[in-house]
Amino acid sequence: DVKVTQSSRYLVKRTGEKVFLECVQDMDHENMFWYRQDPGLGLRLIYFSYDVKMKEKGDIPEGYSVSREKKERFSLILESASTNQTSMYLCASSLSSGRASEQFFGPGTRLTVL
């Protein structure tokens, strides 16, 4: 079974802190994604990566950056956390962008910024 894991289920940070959210997948997937999930808005794509060291902005990249140094790991970075970044963050991975590959999701990290 594909497994996507995220470093924390719950995280509380203070405004201005630098925050790292880690995601690891164990199925050699090429694509990895970071979404944030907010009530009434569904999931919105922050960044995605289709290969090591490659990244592309999604729909809401402002205030975020990402890093993919190894194929299995995709990190989301909040350079200076703000209260409007309080949200549920979901990581996902998929095999290939060349076809309609199913995305496999991690359990999510619920981030609260005080």
Added chain:
Amino acid sequence: AQTVTQSQPEMSVQEAETVTLSCTYDTSENNYYLFWYKQPPSRQMILVIRQEAYKQQNATENRFSVNFQKAAKSFSLKISDSQLGDTAMYFCAFMNQNQGGKLIFGQGTELSVKP
């Protein structure tokens, strides 16, 4: 830009009955895929069913089926013989074949199955 709309924020159904969740989307593309994902309370999101736009036949997975109306840009999910374990948030999602596997999600419908 593509958009996905789920107009039912919450729905409920009695156990063993049938329920239909609505989804509409907007795109000018011809080659795309549509998905329904399920997010149970405090559990990971999983794929329920997938439909290729070029296929006229509606996809079916056990108790789950879709009604895909391409001209109307409608993609509803029917759950037959509802079970308590179907209680979850359901998301409709769109993928353009030429956009690197990116998904565009609707707002979600929270479904409660009542005993």
